Amino acid sequence: MLQKQKFSDNDHYDLPLIYNVNDHTHQFGHCEFCLISGFKFGWISFCNFRDGEITFRDRVFPKKIGEYVKNIDLLSLIEDEVRFTSLSDLDSIRVCLLLSLEVMFMGHDLGSTVDDVFLRMVEDLKDWNDFP
Known part of the structure; x- marks a missing residue:
């Protein structure tokens, strides 16, 4: 198309x-x-995701606590079969959603950092799915 x-x-x-x-x-x-x-359309507000803990990062990337997560970190996690299969099903979905958003939809390269807003938003998949 x-x-x-x-x-x-x-x-x-x-x-x-x-x-x-x-x-x-x-x-x-x-x-x-x-x-x-099937995408939603509307005004975008990140107010609810600007502040707060990033529990997803702390749980999935314990060596990155207080640091930025890059797209290459997400891809490396997916390619590491042992680490990826040890994640919960929901966390593995979250990793794939973030990588899809960052690389496919937003066109960021693998060296780019994932915005903390998205790391907070992906914790609640209902919020993620409701986002326009």
């Missing part, structure tokens, strides 16, 4: 996604994109 997307140099934040498929132009706004992708 991305190969069919048309380029637009308009910087407006509400510009629809425009695709050319079989010589027909299709436009999808935010609402249509959310219906198709």
